[in-house]
Amino acid sequence: MFYVSVFFQYMAQYMKTKLQYRADLFVEFLSDLMFQSVNLIFILVVFGHTTLLHGWTRDEMIFIYGFFLVPFALFGAFFNIWDFNERYIVRGEMDRVLTRPVHSLFQVILERMELESLVGGVTGLIIMGDASARLHLEFHWYDFFLFLLFALGGMLVYAGVFISLATISFWSDARSSIMPMMYNISNYGRYPIDIYNRVIRYILTWILPFAFVGVYPSAYFLGKKEWYSYAFLTPIMGVIFFMIAIMLWNKGIKHYRGAGN
Template sequence: MRRLRYYIRLWNGYQRISLLMVTQYPADTVIWILSMLLREASAFLGVVTIANVAGGFGRWNLYELCLLFSMCAIIEAIGQSFFDNIWGINYHVKDGLLDVYMIRPASVFIQLLGERFHYQAVISMTAYIGLMIYSMVHLGIGLGIGTLFFLLEFLICGTAVNSGIYLIFNSLNFWLIQGNDLPVLVQTCREFAKYPLSVFPSMIGCFFTFIIPFGFVGYYPAAYLTGKSGNWVLFAMPVCALTIGLIGSVIWRTGIRGYESTGN
């Protein structure tokens, strides 16, 4: 319990520093928010344009696509806000920066995450939440107790899957000299999660379900809400999140145990 209180205070301290940085550079914060919104908006407009021309994606109409897109964007925004420094493992290993963390009386992983928060993503996330609610209203999906609990499960499990996948591939930098290209490739593949996997060949659907399960970041939860998938999603999401979390933890711990400063 004492250790837990220590980490809570440490985490709060890191967040306070990040909030001060956001207010210290307001212009940079505004530019960051606008760039993120524009990036997501361009991808969203592409999906909407294709859907309008083709009359939808398979059995997915426009509002269902809006729901899918918004759920994916919310998870990505949470990852960018609180877990974005996972992408810093590469230069922390190459430059020997983990040495500083290892001589401190705190978890190296917590220190790594706490070094950088992007609260700008939290602000921009409100737009995605608005889009999700807008889509649910037009689809007749009520915000009852069951739906709210499902959305909470989705936020927790989706974040664990999304950030866990990035942790797995970024932790390979402990062994690879130029290992950052691989997680960037994986991040690019994540764009498939913004589309209904059912419109792709079954091989692609299986890949994003069992190999790199980005399907649980948006597609399967959205399919459940729209009645296109059964109750198995309720059980599959936590199983997937736990599996990815355990794999990521094992690879990270193995890497940090073998870490020998710069030149690792």
């Protein structure tokens, strides 16, 4: 209950801060929508030259992209730690975090919240709804709960990978970071996994499992039975990678020796 109380207190302060600069908030919403529109236009351009991409139709690809936006939005809202190395290690703010009686990772996550990113999830739901209508998909009452389970699993996959990358900073405070490169690699998870060669498929499934963020869980709703087993692995993979990230974080905290002078 203590952590729940702290979470809502952080959220209240965050909303007060954001509402003081409403123009900036509107610009952030607009920039997110433009970014999502560009990616959607890219898919439409590709299918302007072909009707199928390795057996996947345009509307199926759009559905996958829409689903991908939901866990990605959750991740962007609550695990926005792309600048962890620069802010908390190089600038020494990690020392401040460690003086408080709350788990350090929990504090970092709350301090870097960007709740406006949740708008991307709404956009994803709209895109999924439109694609579902075009594909004439039928859903069951339990699909809503599976959708939530898959979306949370995809979010944990993202969080696990990027928190693990952030822990590298505890052993190396170099200003260079592999975060931007990893963000680019993660985008491959929004496309059908079987359009890549075997090596890339293996990496996106078991090493950097970004395929569990978009294509695998989407395959269940699209009726791709050959991918069902992977779809139901989504929450399991999310929990595994998130637990690994927490273990690495706790080990990194013990190794951390402060910002020095």
